[in-house]
Amino acid sequence: MQQMSGACGGYPNVSIALLHHPVYDKNRQVVHTAVTNLDIHDIARSARTFGLSRYYLVTPIPGQQELAGRILRHWQEGWGATYNPKRKAALELVRVADSLDDVLAEMEVRFGRPAKLVTTGARIHPRNVTFGRLTELMGVREQPYLIVFGTGWGLTEEVFDRADMVLEPIKGPGEYNHLSVRSAAAIIMDRLFGVR
Amino acid sequence: MQQMSGACGGYPNVSIALLHHPVYDKNRQVVHTAVTNLDIHDIARSARTFGLSRYYLVTPIPGQQELAGRILRHWQEGWGATYNPKRKAALELVRVADSLDDVLAEMEVRFGRPAKLVTTGARIHPRNVTFGRLTELMGVREQPYLIVFGTGWGLTEEVFDRADMVLEPIKGPGEYNHLSVRSAAAIIMDRLFGVR
Numbered sequence: 001m002q003q004m005s006g007a008c009g010g011y012p013n014v015s016i017a018l019l020h021h022p023v024y025d026k027n028r029q030v031v032h033t034a035v036t037n038l039d040i041h042d043i044a045r046s047a048r049t050f051g052l053s054r055y056y057l058v059t060p061i062p063g064q065q066e067l068a069g070r071i072l073r074h075w076q077e078g079w080g081a082t083y084n085p086k087r088k089a090a091l092e093l094v095r096v097a098d099s100l101d102d103v104l105a106e107m108e109v110r111f112g113r114p115a116k117l118v119t120t121g122a123r124i125h126p127r128n129v130t131f132g133r134l135t136e137l138m139g140v141r142e143q144p145y146l147i148v149f150g151t152g153w154g155l156t157e158e159v160f161d162r163a164d165m166v167l168e169p170i171k172g173p174g175e176y177n178h179l180s181v182r183s184a185a186a187i188i189m190d191r192l193f194g195v196r
Numbered sequence: 197m198q199q200m201s202g203a204c205g206g207y208p209n210v211s212i213a214l215l216h217h218p219v220y221d222k223n224r225q226v227v228h229t230a231v232t233n234l235d236i237h238d239i240a241r242s243a244r245t246f247g248l249s250r251y252y253l254v255t256p257i258p259g260q261q262e263l264a265g266r267i268l269r270h271w272q273e274g275w276g277a278t279y280n281p282k283r284k285a286a287l288e289l290v291r292v293a294d295s296l297d298d299v300l301a302e303m304e305v306r307f308g309r310p311a312k313l314v315t316t317g318a319r320i321h322p323r324n325v326t327f328g329r330l331t332e333l334m335g336v337r338e339q340p341y342l343i344v345f346g347t348g349w350g351l352t353e354e355v356f357d358r359a360d361m362v363l364e365p366i367k368g369p370g371e372y373n374h375l376s377v378r379s380a381a382a383i384i385m386d387r388l389f390g391v392r
């Protein structure tokens with residue numbers, strides 16, 4: 001069992017994953033989406049700010065994994081590491097993975113027990129857990145958690161079916177709710193781990 | 197005085213601005229930063245989700261204004277408007293402006309009184325107002341507000357000096373605090389206007 005040090009008061013038991021597959025496209029077809037530079041940077045910076053353990057970038061496509069690897073190396077070993085050490089500190093959290101199964105298997109080895117899988121989405125779901133309740137649960141540091149975000153038009157039903165918990169959607173004052181995954185991930189991390 | 201309808205329970209008295217000038221670079225030089233596609237999209241989608249009035253994109257550089265205009269037209273009039281009407285609804289909030297002065301002048305004409313200027317940044321400031329207090333203040337719909345975000349390494353001291361209020365920084369559990377402006381803007385809007 002990895003030591004849960006939490007030197008800076010963070011959440012060493014919580015990781016996040018961005019799924020590029022399986023997700024829906026606009027017409028509810030299951031697709032692979034492309035890795036984008038800003039999804040890597042923005043979400044890594046949020047994960048570091050909110051004290052999380054790892055940020056898994058999930059795509060089974062070798063060319064996409066190679067692209068992600070090049071971006072990460074630039075900021076961790078290349079010119080970028082010296083130019084912007086703060087960016088390096090954020091990108092150190094990122095791991096590229098083939099599939100959600102691989103992430104969960106890696107976490108089980110790392111923590112000595114299976115992670116609870118938490119999905120996110122823009123719709124109400126029968127198994128919704130509130131932000132407040134999930135923060136409470138995650139306070140028990142012995143239990144690892146993986147919070148999963150979907151690219152494209154969101155996670156497939158298959159992923160929701162596997163989830164231990166489905167996080168309640170973010171709500172603004174009106175009906176419109178079409179945040180980017182970068183914004184939604186930032187807000188969700190702030191609601192769960194932000195200090196007020 | 198424009199009617200404050202707020203048909204969907206939003207904040208018709210609150211607008212935001214993203215400044216591409218005057219902002220600091222890494223070495224605290226005052227610079228113009230480049231307009232980026234995702235700053236436009238992500239922040240517009242957040243502003244629409246949280247029921248705000250307008251999103252001003254501020255740059256004095258004609259070529260940059262032209263670029264922003266092309267992106268906006270694509271999604272409002274071009275192929276994009278049909279492909280993704282939700283995106284159109286978000287980008288309808290966007291206005292391109294030459295300067296912060298121009299934005300404040302336009303708002304004064306629109307609302308019949310000067311807007312209160314609220315700046316944002318990652319550091320503690322002597323004139324910090326809390327998120328809770330600012331939400332309360334903004335509940336008075338007769339008073340217009342402009343919340344300003346900086347690109348690059350943040351708004352210059354000159355902009356902070358002009359502010360009526362400086363919003364308290366976002367805090368995670370540790371010392372690291374290097375969110376992207378897209379993530380910071382999303383979190384700030386959620387803390388001020390999100391429904392829980």
